[in-house]
Amino acid sequence: MSDFQQFVADVTTRLSTMSKGELYVAGDGLDRDSLWLTFLDSFPAGTNLRFRERSEYDCSTCRGFIKNFGTVVEIHDGQIRTLWSGVSAADPVFSVVAAAMDAFVRTLPLSTVFRSTQTQYGTRTTRTLRDGQVEVWHHLHGPVAKRHRTEDVGAAQGSFDTTVQVFQRGLAELTRDALDTVVDLIDDNALYRGAEHRRAVTEFRSLQNRWAQASDARAFVFANAMNPAARFRNTVIGTLVQDLSAGVDLEQAVRSFETKVAPHNYQRPKALITPAMVKAAMKTIDELGIEESLQRRFARLSDVSVTNVLWVDNDTQSRMKDGIEGLLMQAATTGSSGARLREAKPEEIPVVTFMKDVLPAATSIDLWVANSHEPHFVSLTTGRHPAAPRLFLWDNEFAWSYGGNVTDSIKEKVKRAGGNVTGKLRVSLSWFNHDDLDLHVFEPNGDHIWYREKRNKLDVDMNAGGAFSREPVENVTWAGKVPDGEYRIEVNQYNKRESSGVGFVIETESNGRIEHYRYEQAVGHQQTVEVGRMTVTGEVITAFRPGKDMRRGNAAKDVWGITTEQFVPVSTIMYSPNYFDDNEVGNRHYFFMLKGCVNDQPTRGIYNEFLRRDLQPHRKVFEVLGDRTKCEPSADQLSGLGFSSTVRNAVTAKVTMTGGRRRLISIQF
Structure with missing residues (x-):
């Protein structure tokens, strides 16, 4: 093998090794003819002999290779390496050429990625006829790897x-x-x-x-x-x-x-909230000297003065802060067993009338706690240091916190997940673990709405992948025209992951009416449950035939130790702390504290809307602190249901009056 053949072999091998990775081009705007001349000029004087009219190594095939591959480089371990790097031929002449080309190309700036429409540049050999003899000429050549080829460079x-x-x-x-x-x-x-x-x-x-x-x-x-x-x-x-x-x-x-x-x-x-903001907040605490005021806890019954209680259950009186003596109402005596609770529509009574005319003669009160009341779960909080400076607009250390950690209604879950709940017709699926349940709805014309064909109606699909939720929902909403006819609803278990929290609830809504249908069994892997068939007339659900094992109505849940969808005894009734004593600040809330109601989650004891006016400039700081200084759960806390005087609502109460008479009352807020 000639020395030039060895040089060609070394360059070809080097190109093959480089082509296993990404290749780049150096020399933005470089004249390719000048690159070719640089190659020819890199030969030491007297070594590139003349053959006929041109230099010995001057040929069109080698020129094509140099022009296209000469400035190709790789990036290895963060360093640029050229085609000529490390090429060392047996003949010192070609080693000098390789070193000169390597030095030149390394002075050129990176330009772009290497791409080509060709499969190869250069040719291994050519043949010429001279004096009747065939001469074989060897050239620089090399293939373009498939990964570097494209039709549009x-x-x-x-x-x-x-x-x-x-x-x-x-x-x-x-x-x-x-x-x-x-x-x-x-x-x-x-x-x-x-x-x-x-x-x-x-x-x-x-x-x-x-x-x-x-x-x-x-x-x-x-x-x-x-x-x-x-x-x-x-x-x-x-x-x-x-x-x-x-x-x-x-x-x-x-x-x-x-x-x-x-x-x-x-x-x-x-x-x-970021760590930097927390640092700034802690600095502000020191400057304001309110560290003790920020230490909050759940309030106990023994913290509350009887002067701020509207009604208290007999069993609870002795645990009040001021004992039995300070009670404004007389202890009611228990009379006869009374008449059986009427199975009639509850009396609708405004809350003010209920407080004025019903409470004074009530000996026991039970509230019907529905799933729809979940956002109304509330806890009373107070300061750990009663003598510390007050934080709030009213003149006491008490505050309250609604259940931000309580599971929302299905509709609220769908809204939070970004689903549409304002359409003419809605079917929502809710379940309680990391399983991947899928909602399937078949329209009267046979159109199948599911995660593969959402048809602009399925807009929430949770637990399919990524982060998993224990409050997942799926949602199908008809924002436009709702076809009349029969709809078939199914739920399929695409991926079963857990054995706890099984079952699901379907919520339907049309014309403002919400209905629930529950399935209380585990759904097996790939199992399909027929929820039911829904008849729609005039864009309103007129009938619903539940499938096998489906139950109408909400499934009872355990919330803060209370089982919903049943009556729960009330321990005490009071106004919100902004109406304690002689305070009348902002909107009044009515709190019905429930026996056995225990918020088991850390709860905010500070809200910006409660802060006194001179602390308002520090709202962002207190927003951070409110989240970072939550009250830790305690067994003897005061928690129950709360209702604002400014929001229309209702709750059903079963009241036993003095003498044993029982009344079923819908308290209107």
Whole structure:
């Protein structure tokens, strides 16, 4: 083998090794003819002899190879290596040529990714006839790997170049503090479906850290431009990081993000809290000297003065703060067993009339706690240090907290998940574990609505993948015309994951009427349950025939130790603390504290709307503190149902009066 043949073999081997990975082109705007001349001029003087009219190694096939492959490079361990790197021929002449080409190409800036429409450049051999003899000439040559071939080189390189620009700007402009803040928000569940974006944020953050430490930053950008995170800056989560990096206020930046990704009725489940904000909050606490005031707990019956109680059950009186002596009402005596509770429609009585005319003569009160009352579960809270400065607009240390951690109604769950609950007809599925149940609805014309064919009606599909919820829902809503006829509803168990919390509830709504149908058994893997057949006339549900094992009505639930959908004894009735003693601040609430009602979740003891006026400038700080200084659960707490005087509502009470008479009363708020 001649020395040139060995040189060709070495270059071909080097190209083959490089082609296993991504290839790039150096020399933006470089004249390819000048590259060819550089190759010819790299031969030491006197070594590139003349053959006929041209230099010995000057041929069109080698020229084609040099022009197309001469400036191709790879990026290995963060360093740029050329086609000529490490090529060492037996003949020192070709080693000099390889070294000269390597040095020249390494001076050229990276330009773009290598792509070609060709399958090969150069030819292994050519033959000529000279003096009747066939001469064989060897040339530089090499194939274009399949991964580097494309029918549209311009489009492929243009796309790559755009990605490099986006990646470069993102690395330079997006700050580490902004990236850390977004990760904190995601981990704190303060961004709509934030968990879906966490990997993108952390991947880009990792790339940025490596870029900052790279010895060749440009090479790092090119080597990682194929990473999906390279276009992070132009993603929806990337725009949030952009805003924060540019100094946009946190609330405003997140609000802008939510307008892009969240449904219009979305409400953020948590305040925007980051570790940096918590540090600032703790500093403010010291400056205001209110550390003791911020320490809150659940209130006990012994904390409440009898002067602030409207009614108390006989069994509860002795546990009041002021004992029996201070009671405003006389202890009622128990008379005869009384008449049996009438199975009649409850008397509708305004709450003011109930307080004035019914309570004084009541010896026992039981409330019907429906599932629809779940948002009304409330706890009374107080300060751990009664002598500490007050925080609130009223002159006492008490406050209250409605059940933010209590499971919402199905309708509220659907709204929170971004589903439409305002259509003419709605069918919603709710279940209670990590299983992947699927709702199937067959319209009268046979159209099948399910996760593969949503038909613009199925808008919520949970537990299919990603983050799992123990309060999942699926939702089908008809916003436009609702066809008359019979609808078939089914539920399929696509993926059974758990054996606890089994069963499901179907909620239907039309013309303002909500109905529930429950299935109380486990749904096996791939099992289909026929929920029932629903008749719709004039866009209103006129009949519903439940399927086998389906039960009409809500399933009772355990909420705060109370079993819903039944009567529960009341221990005491009181106004909200803003109406204790002589206070009359804001809206009045009516609290019905229930026996055995125990909120088992940490609860906020501080709300911004309660703060006295001189603390209002520190609202953001107190929003943080309210979430970080929650009251820990206690067994002897005061919890029950609360109703605002400004919101129309009703609750049914079974009241035993003095003398044993029983009344069924619908208290109207």
